[in-house]
């Protein structure tokens with residue numbers, strides 16, 4: 001059976017063909033990773049990255065897809081096209097997409113349904129802003145995002161949930177362990193009855209995860225891995241996070 005825990009890298013709008021050398025370094029550092037390893041580069045790099053990965057156990061994913069299978073949608077990419085290019089995953093509903101492109105929960109759910117139809121695992125992102133946390137609305141916000149963003153037919157096999165507090169992304173700030181544990185426990189409860197095999201859905205934490213704080217975060221109950229931005233760009237950094245997840249068992 002494949003390892004259940006997941007170390008996922010989100011390169012965002014970073015990287016070029018030369019950056020694919022990081023894949024070689026990662027594969028060398030983790031010839032047989034004890035957790036699942038995923039990198040989501042910009043769409044243009046999905047196919048060359050998949051080629052670079054070769055037979056190594058590193059999965060490749062997209063960072064967004066359109067809700068439709070094909071058609072007159074200039075500049076967009078379908079889930080089937082990502083799959084065709086070698087992707088096995090797609091990140092959906094990242095807070096940067098929600099902010100920059102006005103993506104709503106309903107749009108994220110439609111994209112996730114398209115991803116499932118194309119055979120991709122959807123990594124659905126949720127998370128509160130700092131103002132929402134300060135107002136005591138965190139669980140209400142996360143509950144509403146989960147209710148609206150997860151499509152019918154979601155299961156532990158085709159869906160991963162990433163909790164990414166907006167205020168922790170790229171800031172070097174992270175929630176306390178208790179705050180992460182509270183949200184992850186809440187999410188596990190919310191998935192019950194709504195997502196198939198909900199106890200096995202991978203729940204990732206994302207937001208300023210680094211080699212130096214990864215072990216502490218992975219020791220928190222119901223944290224099944226991480227969605228990593230900046231620290232996924234260099235193999236040396238991402239490797240430290242993968243090692244921490246492997247050690248967490």
Ligand SMILES: O=C(CO)COP(=O)(O)O
Pocket residue numbers: 010094164168169170171172206207208209227228229230231
């Ligand atoms: O948004 C993130 C991953 O999707 C987190 O980004 P950072 O790890 O750079 O904070």
